[in-house]
Amino acid sequence: MVREVKATANGFFFFEFKTVAAMEEVIEGGPWLFHGQAIVLQKWEPGMVLRKLQHTQVPVWIKLRHLPVELWTTEGLSIVASGVGRPLYPDAITRACTRLDFARVCVMLDISAKLLKHIVIMIPKEDGSEMACKVDVEYEWLPPKCTACHSLGHPIKECPTMKPKPPPVSVYVQKPRPQLTREHTVERRQKPVTQARIPRPGRVLPAALLHVLMINAAVWNVRGLNRRDHQVSVSDLITEHCLHFIGLLETRVTVGNVARVQRGLLPQWNYFVDYGGPGNRVWLAWDTDYVDVTVVETGAQFIHCAVFIRSMHLSVLITVVYGVNDIVGRRELWSDLTRLSTVIADTPWLVGGDFNTVLDSSEVCGQSGDISGAAEEFRACLHDTGLIHVPMNGERFTWHNCSRDARSLWKRLDRMLVNDSWLNRWPDTYYVSLSARTSDHSPLVLRGDAEGRSVGMFRFDNYLARSAEFIPSVHRIWRHRIVGSAMYAVTRKLKALKPIFREQRKKKGDLSTNVSLAKGFLDSAQAILATDRHCPTLLLLEFCCKLVLRLASRLEQNMLHQRAKMAWLKDGDQCSRIFFRKVAVRRASKRVFQINTTDGRTLTGQPEVTAEFIRYYQELLGGNTRDRVIDLRHLRPWARHILTHAEAEALILPVTPEEIKQAIFDIDETKAPGPDGYSAAFYKAAWPVIGWEVSQAIHEFFRTGRLLKQVNATIISLIPKVSNPSVVAEFRPISCCNVLYKTITKILVQRMRSTLDSLISxxxxxxxxxxxxxxxxxxxxxxxxxxxxxxxxxxxxxxxxxxxxxxxxxxxxxxxxxxxxxxxxxxxxxxxxxxxxxxxxxxxxxxxxxxxxxxxxxxxxxxxxxxxxxxxxxxxxxxxxxxxxxxxxxxxxxxxxxxxxxxxxxxxxxxxxxxxxxxxxxxxxxxxxxxxxxxxxxxxxxRLTIADCQPILQKIDARITGWGGMMLSFAGRVQLIKSVLSALQVYWAMAFILPKHIIKEIEKRLRNFLWKGSSERGYAKVSWQKVCRPVSEGGLGIRDIQALNQGLMSRHLWRIIMQDRTSIWVTWILQYRLQDYSVWTIRARSGTWGWRKLIRLRDILRPYILYRIGGGSSFSLWHDPCTKGAR
CATH class of the missing domain: 3.90.1600 (Palm domain of DNA polymerase)
Structure with missing residues (x-):
């Protein structure tokens, strides 16, 4: 049996067996085929160099048909198979002679030689003559052969040595606008035959369009296209943003005026008008030089089309939406989008337009009616379709009722959504909400970062720490002696390790692809096992394949956990689509595509945006560098407490190695690394090798009080404060420090913590x-x-x-x-x-x-x-x-x-x-x-109202929609409810007695998510009361919201009973609420709403409290419960 399987970075696997006999059985039973790939097994010997060879021979199973019966022997099969290649062994059925229509033999085949389709065998007769017998040869599988590198396993078109030729560069020439008079005639523009194209007069093409990364699209509720100024606004929008495709909503153009309006826009473009909709609600327009559009389906509130992007030879799907202003009518739209999502598969899909509803109250400014029902249905649709919000820049609200008094109302009715496939192909997608111009709706313009990504900084992938070559690689660098301080030596060695880890990550390849290959290997092993289910060698092979798949899946899971920043998920689903979705959404939200300056300018280029952030924080963090001497006599009256000599001496005691190790091992492995790129996972995994030297580096700081510049370096990560930040001030700077720096500060904080209570008010x-x-x-x-x-x-x-x-x-x-x-x-x-x-x-x-x-x-x-x-x-x-x-x-x-x-x-x-x-x-x-x-x-x-508690429900809905419950198993949803959703209201529950209606709404969302995967109503298989029971009592261990709320608030009541005067709130309650009364006797009808709700919990708490009477000075004989037999 196999004891352990280890993988190396360059694609080799080490199988450690419990016995030598088991190892020899596997080696003699080879060669093995995994997922159509030849696997060569060799006994490991000291000094063996792991190098992939370019094989021309490969084991192949062949079928010998029309084989004479007298040749159904080991010797006969060997003679016949020798005509094809070197015979290895027949399968179990052939050896048993239980299937005589063909013989199945494994041979070592030289694929560089000519492959035979027939073998002529001369069989001797009784009279001494010979009879010719033709045996047909059928090859079950042949490996692809590359004629470029002469290796097996891939065709020439997939050979890594064959670099593709760069595509020809399209040169765009700006044609000057001619001065037309009445004598001039206008000739119809024709497409040139050459690669270069001449754009229409007046179009200014930015340099970014020399390499088109995706389609330039827009949607706009124009509120009528009959007027000339509206037509000019649309034409200007197309020209300014070099659009290839646009969806126009609420055009209000009658059938007889369609041709006239199209001539007023861009007559060279193609158009599709939904004549079936009321008032021609939705128009599509596109530039045939760049895209071809095929309308797939039309509905009362949408047009669904396939768009072929010529420059990329790629088709995408675009759905232009114009929802009706009615909650009942929009249900048809939600149903249509959900139906479309089921047939989209992996094609990139963009959905944009005027949905005529909002997602939550933050998308409304001004007096508006109840939006909770409509918002909930919209969120349910996003969940069912798997559509994702991409970052938006520009105007926060896309619609205004154009009122100039107190009735003025703004809403975000228009938006663009994409599916996972779109975001995976174009992770830098975002859209801009522009000024409304001649409409009351803002046009939305889709954009992408056409400047490309800069070379990313080094980031240590935590899964590398679990590979077999991790410790040897670290040891190989760490054994070198570096001249200089201990801190300098550590930073130099960390830097020397970076190219090694980069190479290991490169050799590992795509972890998701590795998992797919491992699954294929297991499928092939199980298919072979089906031919002889009692063969010990094949059973062992299947077991090994399962170990390989488990190892590959674990590496992929570690990678996705780290990139998705989902530290809360420890059990349940592994490597499901939720991780890939989370990674894609995080990657899209990290980029800042556009920023507004304090003087009103809008910066869109990545260099300009970066420069604005640097300027802002240089001014902010530069500070006042003047040297001032503050007279301590002016501050001394403010000090509540001065540290004693013993307290001061305890702060500067020598730092122990255990203290350093504990500080490092307390750092979360999923936390973002500092500029050096190393996470805490590296230090924990390599501690047996690097521990002593890292401890010496930290000791050096506490001995000298000096930090090396490389250690004290910090990355400022910008976290948006609002959903769509437009200025630098709307980002919250978060410092990402190196692990060595974090360790030092954790030690300082830990020592300082014991003194804070006496120092802070x-x-x-x-x-x-x-x-x-x-x-x-x-x-x-x-x-x-x-x-x-x-x-x-x-x-x-x-x-x-x-x-x-x-x-x-x-x-x-x-x-x-x-x-x-x-x-x-x-x-x-x-x-x-x-x-x-x-x-x-x-x-x-x-x-x-x-x-x-x-x-x-x-x-x-x-x-x-x-x-x-x-x-x-x-x-x-x-x-x-x-x-x-x-x-x-x-x-x-x-x-x-x-x-x-x-x-x-x-x-x-x-x-x-x-x-x-x-x-x-x-x-x-x-x-x-x-x-x-x-x-x-x-x-x-x-009092606390239901409307005040809406943020709780909105947070739960946002989490459920973002996860996409259909990507999770039942076990995964249970884990999310227990670890995330049940905790979202805890902060509220410790400060308020939540209204019963809110508790029911929370439980309804958790129940629906558990059974259906969304907040939309689903069929419950077990009552919620049973679900909330402990696991030992047959439940799932999910918290009961009301019981949790009462428990958290009862803790405050307990502190009042215990007269905890370290709490300023308890001190205030004792002084102004209770005065000379007892908690058990004060009337519950007096005081604030919160106090009345809290004091009523005493009846729940009373059975669990017993006093053991001491001196009796703080005990009420009539009201306070006491133990039996107390003195």
Whole structure:
């Protein structure tokens, strides 16, 4: 039996057997054919060079028909088969003589020689004469032979040594526009015979079109084509963007005027008009010089056509859509698109037009009716068809009702969608939403990056760490001695490994193709096994093929997991279409094709876009380089606590090797690598070889306090803040650091973590272990309660947005703060990040003119912070607001952090309306209104409504639509529900008691996804209550949403019962809500909506709580439950 199978980078496999006899049996039983390919087995010996040979001989099975009976012996078969090649062995049926119509023999065939179709055998007779007998030879399989490299396995057209000739370059010549007079006659333009083409007068072709990567297409709801200015707008659009194909919607052209309108557009183009639709709803127009269009099907709301791109000799499918403005009528469109998707197969498919509906509330600006039902049906259609949104640039909303008053409404009704095949062929596809011009809809223009991709940086593929040659390759480089520092030696060796890993990745080839070949090998092995199912050798062969397939599938799975960034998926489906879809979508969303500058210019070329990003971040990150000396005496009143000598000494203890190894092994392998391209998976797999030297490099930093430039290098990755970013500021910069740098910072953070609780104010709930973001949300909800009531005291809150807080802070300020808190000078030299900024509490609290917010004075609360999200609370009066402004000014001067006035808001209670203008004038902030988003959740003045919870449902719908449930097995969907979908509402569930209707809607979506693969209604085979039971009780272990919500909120109630005064929210509740009452006795009808919902959970919690009485000072004999027999 085979013990293990290992693969090398150049296509060799090592089979390790448990016994020598088993190995010899396999070798003697060869040669083997896998998927029509000859596999040569050799016994491994020391010093053997693994080199692929150019074979001219290959084992082939032949059938000998009309073979005389007297030759059905081992010797007779050998004599006859020798006429074809070197005989090897017959099959089991031939040896048993149970099939006499033909003999099946395996021979070693020299394919360079002439192949015989007949063999003439002279058989002796009894009288001494001979009789000629013709035996027909039939070859079951012959390998393809390349006449160029003389190798087997591929024809000459697929030979890698035959480089294809470059295609002729088409030269486009701009023809000057003639000056026509009435005497001139216009001749019909004819296509030239040569390759070069002369474009029509007036068309300006960009250089990018010298190499057409895909079709230049557009769709536009023109709202009528009878007027001359509308025709000119369409012609200009075609000319400006060099379009090959366009779909025009709502033309409103009668049959009698079609010819006239076409002459007013581009008479040289071809047109298709759907006369059957009302008002000729959809037109198609195309340039026959570039494309040929064949209409496949027409419907009331679409035209489906096949487009042949001449320059690529490729056909694609395009569906132009014009949906009716009616939810019932659009159901026919959804049904038609779903039906079309079932027959598309792997052909690239583009769907674009006016769908007359939106996907969610973020695609609407202004007052609009309920869109949830229509949006849900649209999402279900996208799921069923597998269509994908491609990036969009330009106008965010594609339709405007042209109203200039409060009834003004914008929507994103128009869009372009593609299938997987389109995105795989053209991963850089995007489209631009242009200005509406003469219509109320924006034209959509399809584009692609015609400048090509730059050479990508090195990225270590994690699957290489599992190959047999990984450790030897690393050891071969690591054994060399590098002169220089330990950190320099590590970086030099990492650099030397890059070409080796590049070559290994190249030799591995396409992992998906390898999996397909391995499946073919297994199919062939099982087909051979079918001829003799009890043959031990064939059974062993099948087992080996299964191991090879398992190895190839594991490599492909590791690659796809890494590229798709799907770390949450650990069980369930492996290497299904969801991974390929995720990789394609991520690849499409990473590119930035167009950006708008601050002066109103639009940049589309990749060099210009890149230069704009560099300019922006150079200005932002350049910072203020002036040297300042901050007097610590000015900051000392702000320090809540100074580190003790013991705490300071603990920070600079020597770093141990175990500490370094633990920091590296805690880094997620799927995290993006830094500039050196190595992920944490490399360090973990190679640790036995590189561990000591990497530890020495990190020790060197803590000894000298210096970082090598290569280690401290960082890649800035840009994450869009909005769905369709148009300016640089709408991207969030994320730093991608090298693993060595991450390891150093993790060690620093781990050591600093124990000191944060005493240094950071209780009102700042970020960074400190044990503090919860939920406290900020719960307390903010309590303080904003009643803002819509007039009879309460005037109150206000400042929601302050710090402009790029982590990018613009002054370094001298950070050093001063660390020194102020008593950090050792050596640790300050180490620290590069994770610093706590001080609050300006002393400036506010020591001023008698400041008035606290209602119900905040007793605990001296005036700020809530979570990282750089800051809310300030006070009474709505000019003195308090002026103090806030002065405090922000002083803080900005010291730290370099400034409030972003465009994103900062002043929220006033209804009772403070009289002082609104005065307070806004003092601050310069914009006025904010409730509900307001804070830390991702809505801040409310009253109860949580169903409309407030729509973002939860939208997130679930977006995930389900993006995955494409039909690509997942049932087990895969179960895993996604348990690990992803069930967690999407957890953040909400820990801050609110969710409405029952929302819980039912969430469960409905999870149930439908489980049984059907989409959020659309499906037939449930088992009740949801049984599904949510633990696995041990016969369920699937999916969380019950209501029980989860009650459990998370009961935890807050438990903290109140335990009087956890480390929580600022619990402290506020004890001071203002409970006062002298017990949790068990306070009336549930008083307080805010959230408080009333929370206190009602005590009846659920009561049976699970028992007091063991101690001194009895905090125990109520009448209300608090106690244990039996307690003293």
């Amino acid at each position: 209780p009102s700042q709930n970020a960074f400190v272990p044990g503090r919860s973001i939920g406290d900020n949300i719960l307390l903010a909800q309590e303080l904003f309660s009643g803002y819509n009531q007039k009879h309460l005291p005037p109150r206000c809150a400042l929601k302050v947005d710090l402009r790029k807080a982590y990018d613009t802070v002054e370094w001298d300020f950070l050093r001063a703060v660390l020194t102020l808190f008593g950090f050792p000078e050596r640790f300050i030299m180490w620290i590069v990040e994770c610093v706590t900024t001080p609050s300006f509490s002393q400036l506010i609290e020591q001023n008698g003119a400041f008035s606290y917010h209602w119900k905040c004075e007793a605990i001296r609360l005036f700020q809530l912070g979570f990282a750089d999200d800051l809310i300030l609370f006070s009474r709505a009066d000019a003195n308090s607001i002026q103090l806030f402004k002065d405090g922000l000014t002083v803080f900005s001067e010291l730290s370099g952090l400034q409030a972003n006035l465009a994103k900062s808001h002043l929220i006033l209670s209804r009772s403070a309306a009289a002082s609104r203008d005065t307070l806004l004038a003092i601050l310069g902030f914009q006025e904010g209104h409730l509900p307001l988003r804070y830390l991702g959740l809505p801040l409310l003045a009253s």
